[in-house]
Amino acid sequence: MIRLIGIKLFLLLLIIIQAGCGNGTSPGSNVQDGRYWKDQAINDILPYWTENAMDRDSGAFITNLDAKWKHGSDSHKYPSMIGRHIFSYSAAYLMTGNEEYLDIAEQTKDFLLEKAWDSEHGGWYDVLNRDGTPAIRTRNMFIQTYALTGLAMYYFVTHDREVLEYIIESDRLLETALLDTLNDGYYNVAGDDWQIIDSNKSFASQVAPVSGYLLYMYLATGDSVYLQRSRRIMDWVSDRMRDPGSGWILEYFDRNWNMLESDPDIINVGHNIEVAWMLLRLAMLNGTGEMPETARQLEDSLYAATFRKETGLWLTTLGRKDPGITDDFTYWWIQAYGNMYSLCSYRFSGNKERLDHFIKGAEFWDSYFLDRDNGDTFTSVCHNGVAKDSTKANPYKTSYHSIEQCLLNYLYLSFWVNHEPVRLHFRIIHPREGDLLLPVLVEDMDIVVRDARYEGISGNETLTFSERTVTLPEADIARITVTLGNRSVTDN
Numbered sequence: 001m002i003r004l005i006g007i008k009l010f011l012l013l014l015i016i017i018q019a020g021c022g023n024g025t026s027p028g029s030n031v032q033d034g035r036y037w038k039d040q041a042i043n044d045i046l047p048y049w050t051e052n053a054m055d056r057d058s059g060a061f062i063t064n065l066d067a068k069w070k071h072g073s074d075s076h077k078y079p080s081m082i083g084r085h086i087f088s089y090s091a092a093y094l095m096t097g098n099e100e101y102l103d104i105a106e107q108t109k110d111f112l113l114e115k116a117w118d119s120e121h122g123g124w125y126d127v128l129n130r131d132g133t134p135a136i137r138t139r140n141m142f143i144q145t146y147a148l149t150g151l152a153m154y155y156f157v158t159h160d161r162e163v164l165e166y167i168i169e170s171d172r173l174l175e176t177a178l179l180d181t182l183n184d185g186y187y188n189v190a191g192d193d194w195q196i197i198d199s200n201k202s203f204a205s206q207v208a209p210v211s212g213y214l215l216y217m218y219l220a221t222g223d224s225v226y227l228q229r230s231r232r233i234m235d236w237v238s239d240r241m242r243d244p245g246s247g248w249i250l251e252y253f254d255r256n257w258n259m260l261e262s263d264p265d266i267i268n269v270g271h272n273i274e275v276a277w278m279l280l281r282l283a284m285l286n287g288t289g290e291m292p293e294t295a296r297q298l299e300d301s302l303y304a305a306t307f308r309k310e311t312g313l314w315l316t317t318l319g320r321k322d323p324g325i326t327d328d329f330t331y332w333w334i335q336a337y338g339n340m341y342s343l344c345s346y347r348f349s350g351n352k353e354r355l356d357h358f359i360k361g362a363e364f365w366d367s368y369f370l371d372r373d374n375g376d377t378f379t380s381v382c383h384n385g386v387a388k389d390s391t392k393a394n395p396y397k398t399s400y401h402s403i404e405q406c407l408l409n410y411l412y413l414s415f416w417v418n419h420e421p422v423r424l425h426f427r428i429i430h431p432r433e434g435d436l437l438l439p440v441l442v443e444d445m446d447i448v449v450r451d452a453r454y455e456g457i458s459g460n461e462t463l464t465f466s467e468r469t470v471t472l473p474e475a476d477i478a479r480i481t482v483t484l485g486n487r488s489v490t491d492n
Contacts, residue, residue: 031362034413034420038095040370041406046092048375049085049399050104053392058131059111061085061398067390068374075130076395079116079147082108084400086150090157091407094441097425097481102157109154113166116147121192122173137192141178141205144170145212149400152213156220156441159428167217174209183256184236199255203271206233206241210278215443222438230282237275238294246320247297249275266325267318269306270334272298277341280348284443291348299345303357307338312360313383314338329380329388332397335365336405343412347444355417362409377402411442419489421450426480431472439482440468450491451483 030036052069053061060082064072089105092098115132116124124147127136148170155163177194178186186205189198210230218226240257241249248267252260279295291299305323306315314334319325342358345351368385369377379389379397391397414420424439431437440447448467453460455478463480464471467487472478485491 029363029366031366032359032413032417034410034418034422037406037409037413041092041403041410042096042098044370045376045399045402045406046088046101048392049088052375053399054104055130059115060108060132061393063393063395065391065393067371067392069392072394076135077128077130077132078126078143078395079112079124079128080143080145080149081395081398082112082116083147083150084398086112087153088150088399088403090150090153091403093427094153094157094424095407095410097479099427102427105150105154105157109151109160109163112147112150113162117166118192121194122169123177123192123194124170125192138197139178139190139192139194141174141186141188141202142208144174144178145204145208148213149216152216152220156216157426159426159431159435159437161429167213171213178205180255184240185253185255185257187255200260201253201255201257203241203249203251203268206236207271207274207278209233211274215278215281216441219441219443220438227282227285230278234275234279234282238292242294243320247301248272248318248320249298250320265320267320269302269315269318270331270337272306273302273314273334273337273341276302277337277344280341280344281443284344284348284445287445289348302341307357307361308383309357309360311383311385312357312362312364314361316380329382331380332369332377333401335361335369335381336401339365340405340408340412343409343416347412347416365405408442415442415444415447415484415486419486419492421483421485421491423481423483426478426482428472428475428478428480431475431478433472433474435472437470437472437480437482438468439470439480440484444486446486446488447484448487449482450485453481455479455481 053065055062060077062071063077063081064074066072086105086108089101093102093105111132115128118125123139124144125134125136126138126140126143129135148167151163151167154160155167177190180187185201187196187199188202188205191197210233214226214230237249243250249272250259251268254260276295276298279292283290283292283295306318313330316327316330316334339358339361342354342361346354346358368381371378376392378387379391382388411422414422426437426439428437439449449465449470452463452465452470454463454473470480470482
């Protein structure tokens with residue numbers, strides 16, 4: 001069972017698809033408008049999760065849901081997936097200020113902290129029963145990381161000090177128990193006593209911390225520890241995980257970074273997009289304008305070999321030795337990553353072709369991944385646009401990837417393409433006079449605070465702010481609205 005939720009995550013995901021491809025249809029949309037993505041989150045994605053997936057009997061969310069939101073027979077819950085839902089509802093509040101979203105995020109957060117945390121040894125149980133009692137007590141790096149994803153976004157929006165304490169302690173345990181201090185990298189799995197039981201190293205164990213919580217925590221706190229950790233991990237990826245022949249990032253290694261013989265001879269396109277995207281985000285924080293060599297090589301390879309310009313589709317896999325070997329479908333998360341990556345590439349390089357690639361990829365998403373009949377998205381779609389797997393939820397699919405794309409596309413397009421200001425909402429818990437809010441959720445240092453207001457007793461009050469921070473008042477609950485813009489251009 002440990003292997004099931006550990007090193008074989010990607011392999012299992014490849015076999016949970018359903019067969020059948022035909023012809024797709026394509027409604028139109030304005031995918032270049034940032035507000036379109038905000039509207040998609042609150043109209044096409046989250047309402048269906050709220051109505052159909054919330055477990056109103058036992059708490060949190062149902063894990064397995066079919067194409068029409070019918071509950072599956074497996075009722076287990078995963079802290080990683082619970083955390084991802086916390087991310088989604090926190091992000092929805094950030095975009096809208098709708099209290100209902102943050103209330104759901106808070107309820108789900110309470111379930112995670114109360115049920116999933118091992119109060120004796122620390123860390124998150126890998127699997128829970130439906131009622132929240134532990135079913136599997138091991139510590140899988142993938143599970144540990146994505147439990148923190150939602151807490152990081154919840155903290156960004158609320159500054160909840162209790163949540164911050166859990167993040168800090170969980171992060172400390174990963175660094176002291178799962179980190180290989182001799183050879184670098186994180187081990188895949190430990191027991192509930194944090195003794196290593198799978199010393200191999202997978203892609204998910206290394207890169208998920210960067211995309212899952214480290215960058216978000218750096219933006220939320222300004223603590224350089226999170227930034228340094230992100231850079232260290234991406235250095236491992238560039239130095240240890242690249243195939244010397246093709247330059248692609250590989251998946252599975254032993255503790256000494258030897259490629260495992262059991263590793264399938266294929267390239268995971270989505271993971272290579274993720275690496276290129278993380279490298280660009282880190283490079284923007286450097287402020288030098290220089291693209292890392294690994295990012296440059298991956299960009300060239302990704303657009304040449306894995307992006308279909310005629311349709312906008314991103315491939316799922318590619319043969320490592322024979323690039324002609326591909327699948328006939330792609331996953332929702334790969335298409336979402338490709339879209340966000342294209343916008344970051346456009347921002348970094350100014351290459352108009354990358355914006356065109358985003359538009360094409362976003363149109364494919366809008367036309368074929370959105371389920372216009374049942375809500376949310378399909379899990380996978382054939383190259384011709386017909387749904388291959390219509391499952392709504394499983395141990396790897398939640399609302400998260402779709403909502404993260406909606407949030408970041410909303411910000412990226414508003415700041416970098418349409419030059420429009422963005423208004424974000426925060427509900428800060430027990431701020432002290434003079435505490436600082438860091439409200440900028442993108443790594444671009446040209447994005448600055450234009451205005452900050454506090455819903456006080458006498459109405460909206462203007463707060464003191466600098467380019468990247470807002471000074472908070474003392475309050476039990478401070479509802480803050482911050483307007484952000486791009487200082488390098490004039491806002492429309």
